Amino acid sequence: MYVSIPSILVGLGGKCLLDWTLVFLQREHICKTLLGVFCISLAIVDSALAVCVTTVHVHADGYVLLLGSRLTRYHVCLLVQIVGQVYSALQWPVVVSAGLDHFCTVTLRLNSIATRTRWLACSLVTALLWLLTALYVFLLSDFTPVMEDVPHHQIHQCFVLHTSQILQVAMLLLLTLGCAALHAGCSARLFKNLLKDQITDQTRAHARKSVVHQAVHVFLNTWALFLVFLAVLFLTCVEIPAYLGLNAAWLCFLNSLLIAVVLCVACPASQLAQGLAAVPPDSFCEWRFTFSSAAED
Structure with missing residues (x-):
């Protein structure tokens, strides 16, 4: 499906607001479970994506120089597609990992472990989930970006993948x-x-x-x-x-x-x-x- 870049910005902005609101509401115990730590990492990734897309889109020349590289709206659409593919690929690994975490907590009383230890373990698993999923998307999946064949300053919408x-x-x-x-x-x-x-x-x-x-x-x-x-x-x-x-x-x-x-x-x-x-x-x-x-x- 094709979605206009302003619509993407609105969607990402609303999603970031929702993410951080729920992180704040769960702040007392969010670091005690794998899903909680993953939720924090997701809010950070969403915020970084929203900042990148907004910065490139609102720039008057249609591109931004970053570390000597020229980022245009081509890269905005490419980034949105890559992140969307990673999010889709993460669904099942997150469910399986969180299910195992809850199973161990219920049956083995893992909530008695020190909060710092649980946070470190959950952070390590979260980092591995992101890393392995990104490697899968780039190296093993059949993901192929879809880009419009027009000059970058004429790009006003991006092709985005849908998730089932x-x-x-x-x-x-x-x-x-x-x-x-x-x-x-x-x-x-x-x-x-x-x-x-x-x-x-x-x-x-x-x-x-x-x-x-x-x-x-x-x-x-x-x-x-x-x-x-x-x-x-x-x-x-x-x-x-x-x-x-x-x-x-x-x-x-x-x-x-x-x-x-x-x-x-x-x-x-x-x-x-x-x-x-x-x-x-x-x-x-x-x-x-x-x-x-x-x-x-």
Whole structure:
């Protein structure tokens, strides 16, 4: 799709404002998770991109000299396409890495590790994600820039790639969450019908069903409108520019969704009841669970 450069500037400006606003709102615990550290790095990259595009676009001669190199609007379009491709390629690696981070936090209580140590580890992983993804885009992918064959001062719009990874990620994780909820419900019913004499197993099944029910309830109470928005995008086949696809709001949604998936799939109810499982920090959902005395025992 072709997008005018002023529209790109407006989109990047709004995205930067959103990124830094959400970083500020999560400032108390943002360095404690991989997604939080990655969100900071994304805000920095978006800001640098917005500054570069704005500087070249508003210059009267249509170009800027930087370290002896002449940067024109050709480079603006090229930079936007490269960054968009990197953002698209980052979607799945970020999801997998953040999912592993949340899984380890819940099952191994990694929140007890010193904040500085966690921040250093998350920063290292974040840097590796950016580096490896950039190398993949430049060396292994079939990415080919699309440039207009006109003088640089006549370029007023850029060809930008669109991303479909957002809907793919959301659909896969939501299906996983739904399957976990269905499995918990069926397991509780199965134990009730076939193992009436095994009170312990039956109690565990009901406790797990309670955890899954509460986790899904908390997630939907917070993100129901966002899910409706994603459904509208899916049904109307709206193309999302790749340079806007990876943003702080999307990462906050992923954080809550991954927490819900990990709690439903990998966290025993007994650990939550006894305080042996740590829930990753979340600025949008309050992950509080209540248990009956039988479930706690």
